[in-house]
Amino acid sequence: xxxxxxVRDWLDQRFGWAELIAPLKxxxxxxxxxxxxxxxxxITLFLFLIQVGTGILLLxxxxxxxxxxxxxxxxxxxxxxxxxxxxxIHSWAANLMILSAFLHMFSVLFLxxxxxxxxLTWVSGMVLLALAxxxxxxxxxxxxxxxxxxxxxxxxxxAAQVPLVGRWLMIFLRGGEEVTGATLIRFFGFHxxxxxxxxxxxxxxxxxxxxxxxxSVPPAVEKExxxxxxxxxxxxxxxxxxxxxLMAWYVxxxxxxxxxxxxxxxxxxxxxxxxxxxxxxxxxxxFMFMFQTLKLIPAKIGFIDGEQLGVLLFAxxxxxxxxxxxxxxxxxxxxxxxxxxxxIFALTYIAGMTAYGYMAK
Amino acid sequence: xxxxxxxxxxxxxPARRRFVEWLLGGGLLxxxxxxxxPLVRYLIPPPTADLGSDTVVAGRVGELxxxxxxxxxxxxxxxxxxxxxxxxYRALSATCTHLDCTVQYRGDLHExxxxxxxxxxxxxxxxxxxxxxxxxxAYDVHVRGDEIVVNRRRGA
Numbered sequence: 001x002x003x004x005x006x007v008r009d010w011l012d013q014r015f016g017w018a019e020l021i022a023p024l025k026x027x028x029x030x031x032x033x034x035x036x037x038x039x040x041x042x043i044t045l046f047l048f049l050i051q052v053g054t055g056i057l058l059l060x061x062x063x064x065x066x067x068x069x070x071x072x073x074x075x076x077x078x079x080x081x082x083x084x085x086x087x088x089i090h091s092w093a094a095n096l097m098i099l100s101a102f103l104h105m106f107s108v109l110f111l112x113x114x115x116x117x118x119x120l121t122w123v124s125g126m127v128l129l130a131l132a133x134x135x136x137x138x139x140x141x142x143x144x145x146x147x148x149x150x151x152x153x154x155x156x157x158x159a160a161q162v163p164l165v166g167r168w169l170m171i172f173l174r175g176g177e178e179v180t181g182a183t184l185i186r187f188f189g190f191h192x193x194x195x196x197x198x199x200x201x202x203x204x205x206x207x208x209x210x211x212x213x214x215x216s217v218p219p220a221v222e223k224e225x226x227x228x229x230x231x232x233x234x235x236x237x238x239x240x241x242x243x244x245x246l247m248a249w250y251v252x253x254x255x256x257x258x259x260x261x262x263x264x265x266x267x268x269x270x271x272x273x274x275x276x277x278x279x280x281x282x283x284x285x286x287f288m289f290m291f292q293t294l295k296l297i298p299a300k301i302g303f304i305d306g307e308q309l310g311v312l313l314f315a316x317x318x319x320x321x322x323x324x325x326x327x328x329x330x331x332x333x334x335x336x337x338x339x340x341x342x343x344i345f346a347l348t349y350i351a352g353m354t355a356y357g358y359m360a361k
Numbered sequence: 362x363x364x365x366x367x368x369x370x371x372x373x374x375p376a377r378r379r380f381v382e383w384l385l386g387g388g389l390l391x392x393x394x395x396x397x398x399p400l401v402r403y404l405i406p407p408p409t410a411d412l413g414s415d416t417v418v419a420g421r422v423g424e425l426x427x428x429x430x431x432x433x434x435x436x437x438x439x440x441x442x443x444x445x446x447x448x449x450y451r452a453l454s455a456t457c458t459h460l461d462c463t464v465q466y467r468g469d470l471h472e473x474x475x476x477x478x479x480x481x482x483x484x485x486x487x488x489x490x491x492x493x494x495x496x497x498x499a500y501d502v503h504v505r506g507d508e509i510v511v512n513r514r515r516g517a
Contacts, residue, residue, distance in 0.1 A: 057403060079407045082399035250392075 027237035029214075032221045034111055039248040040104035041210070046249045047097035048203070050256070051135075054090040055192065062142070064188035066181030069144035070270040077267060084264055091265035093256055098136060098286050101129050109343040113216035114324065115331030121209040122325045124202050131199045136284055138191040144184060149271035151283045152187070153179045158294065161311040180273070219331055282357070289350045290314060292357035321346070409437070415513040419452060422507045430466025430473075433511070439463050440500065440511060445484060446471065452511040453486045454498040464497070473497065 011017040029038070061080055063072040076083035105125065108114055114122040141152045156179065160170035175182035217225075217232070225232050235241055283291045293314075297306040324342065328335035419433040419442045430443040432455055441455035443466045453473070455463050462477035472489065473482040481489045486497035501512040 057400075060404070061406075081402040081405065081407070083403060085399055086403055 024238055027214075028234040029237050029241045030217045030221075031233045031235045032217070034218055034221065037107040037111060038215060039245065040100050040107055042245045043248060043252050044097055044100045044104055045203075045207075046252055047093045047100060047256075048199075050093045050253075051090065051097065052196070054086050054093065057086050058090060059192065064142070064185055066144060066184055066271075069142060069184060070267075073143040073267060085260060088260040088264040089256060092260045092263075094136060094139060095285070096252075096256060096259075098132055101132055102286070105129060106343065106347055109324070109339070111216070111218045112331040112336065113218070114328075115216075116325075116329040118209070118213055118216060119325040119329065121206065121213065123322060124206040124209060126322045127202050128199065128206060131195055131202065133286065135191060135195050135199075136286060138187040138195065140284055141184060141187045142191060143267060144271050145268035146271050146275070146278060147268050147281065149179060149273070150277045150281045152183065154281075154291075155283065155287070156183075158290075158307070158311060161305070161307045162315075163308065163312070178273070285354060285358075288357040289353035292353045292360070295357075295360075317346075417511050418508045419502075419511040420509045422504060422509060424509075428468045428471070432463065432465075435500075435511065435513075441466060441473065441497075442502075442509065442511070443473075443484065450502040450504070450509060451484050452500040452502045453482075454500070456497075457493060458488065458495040458497065459491075459493040 008017060029035075058076065061072060061076045061083065063069060073087065076087055078084075080086075108122065108125070137152075137155060141148045156170050156173045159173055160166045162169055171177065173183070173186070174180070175186045282288065290310075294307060294310045297310045299306050301309055320342070324339055328339040330336075414436075417433065417435050417440075419435075419440060420431060425431060425442065425444040427444055427448055428446040430441055432439045433442055434440070435454070439455040441453050441464060443451045443453075445451060455465075457464050457475040457477065457480055459475065459478055459480050462475050464473050464475045464480075464482065466472075467474040470481070471484070473484070473486070474480070475482075475491070475493065478492050480491035480493040482493065482497050483489055486499045488494070488496050499514070501514055503510045503512070
């Protein structure tokens with residue numbers, strides 16, 4: 001290990017390496033019966049890194065044009081060695097990442113980790129979730145298959161329902177009046193350049209805030225610790241927590257590998273803009289609750305369009321959700337019960353509507 | 362615990378520990394290999410089907426003026442067809458042997474020229490001056506009806 005030591009000394013003499021990593025050596029993580037929920041953020045990060053890696057690999061063969069996109073994905077899946085695996089991992093990890101981000105969000109909410117001083121950590125996390133949904137929506141279109149084509153038509157048409165700027169927004173998203181090859185190029189640009197850039201910034205901010213404030217201890221556990229003679233229980237971040245985290249990542253990778261290999265992601269049929277939408281057209285599961293809600297709202301309610309009302313309601317709900325920590329900065333009392341209620345309602349609503357969406361014709 | 366037992370434990374521990382370390386290390390190594398093997402295989406592009414046969418129609422009689430040349434497709438690579446000042450057809454590979462640029466016929470020099478690094482070849486493809494290290498591959502030319510047919514030479 002002589003070389004490693006010399007490299008470390010070299011860095012130390014120039015950047016004060018030892019001083020830089022000193023806080024990391026002292027960093028601790030609280031240990032209690034809810035500790036396992038902490039892993040969800042890390043697993044989401046891990047899946048994101050998988051997406052970056054497999055996404056770069058897919059870029060080696062993917063062609064972003066309406067004439068070639070479907071064929072190039074087909075080529076990846078049938079001609080390129082292990083191409084089917086790389087594409088299947090990219091699709092599975094995308095879905096698992098959104099799932100783990102949702103679980104992470106709800107665990108933060110129910111363990112009341114959003115309270116002061118971590119309000120902005122919550123807000124940056126919500127921005128990251130929105131970006132992840134953007135990744136999902138834009139990436140879904142890229143294979144240019146029938147399902148994705150119509151899901152994008154519907155999705156961008158929903159954007160058109162936004163008051164005042166809706167039409168402009170839809171034309172901006174589609175790159176014209178209709179979903180065409182121009183839309184594909186745009187979505188490709190969003191998916192591989194714009195969203196990764198913005199996500200990197202917010203991810204850095206999110207991690208910096210987590211690092212700055214440390215990991216939250218749930219109020220109930222805090223109270224127990226204050227009452228007991230043993231006081232707070234902690235484990236060291238390095239190496240104890242890090243090794244546990246890496247083990248969790250390893251398990252996540254195993255699950256991902258099994259899913260991707262045993263249930264390879266399909267491709268469907270090539271999109272035909274002049275064919276009627278096939279029966280049973282559905283968005284990605286994480287948009288299902290919104291899709292189903294919009295289906296249930298009547299066409300006209302009073303003087304306002306049903307669709308518009310739905311979009312408006314989701315926008316208000318999203319805004320309230322984004323600002324949730326500011327209604328309950330202390331994490332106690334009546335405000336806390338309201339936030340808890342909102343969390344349970346949201347979880348029930350999303351789960352219920354998603355299930356309904358899959359069961360309804 | 363009696364001293365005898367303590368001694369036995371301390372002697373047995375390193376062997377057990379080594380075994381566990383081998384098991385863990387071997388498992389990790391195996392998984393690393395199983396990640397990187399597909400990755401490396403994925404990076405190597407599948408071979409493209411060679412479109413070229415050994416014979417191609419490079420042009421039609423009367424298409425070229427004397428002392429000019431044109432590029433034709435020979436499989437996936439370019440070829441150069443020349444009608445010399447004397448009225449004789451010549452066909453060669455158009456890929457410069459220096460760094461893969463595409464060469465052209467220079468009527469003013471009566472030679473084949475590569476614009477990238479000023480390489481010169483004669484009409485038989487021999488490298489005359491400049492950086493090219495080897496001659497251009499020459500092909501056989503036949504006129505069949507009004508078609509100019511180019512053949513790769515056997516064994517070349």
